[in-house]
Amino acid sequence: MADSTRTEEFRVDGDRVVSKIKELVNEGNVRRIILKSEDGRVLIEVPLTIGFGVVGVSVLVAPVLAAIGAIAAIVAKVSIVVERVDDKPPAPPSNPTA
Numbered sequence: 001m002a003d004s005t006r007t008e009e010f011r012v013d014g015d016r017v018v019s020k021i022k023e024l025v026n027e028g029n030v031r032r033i034i035l036k037s038e039d040g041r042v043l044i045e046v047p048l049t050i051g052f053g054v055v056g057v058s059v060l061v062a063p064v065l066a067a068i069g070a071i072a073a074i075v076a077k078v079s080i081v082v083e084r085v086d087d088k089p090p091a092p093p094s095n096p097t098a
Helices: 014-027 054-074
Strands: 004-013 030-036 042-047 078-087
Touching: 004 014, 014 030, 014 054, 014 078, 030 054, 042 054
Parallel strands: none
Antiparallel strands: 004 078, 030 042, 030 078
16 A cells, blocks of 8 residues: 655744644654745755654654744744645545446
8 A cells, every 4th residue: 555645835924833833743644844935945844754653753853843943933924835644545436337
């Protein structure tokens, strides 16, 4: 069974960046987080290891959150791009009866 990925993008104020990223990481199935400025430049890209528990990921991401907080302090609005892993099998194709 192959994993598929999907991306979501959130626009947040600089002061809410760290709390939104913590929320996203705690939801699980996040493979990568990319922080972009208003003009679309990538400020930081954080790959996350799949397979750690929520506590493990939170501990590993703590130093990165400090860096993100410093970046967010100087940027008014940012976009958070989240790459998620969907481990559900794809839906079988529908087979309409004629």
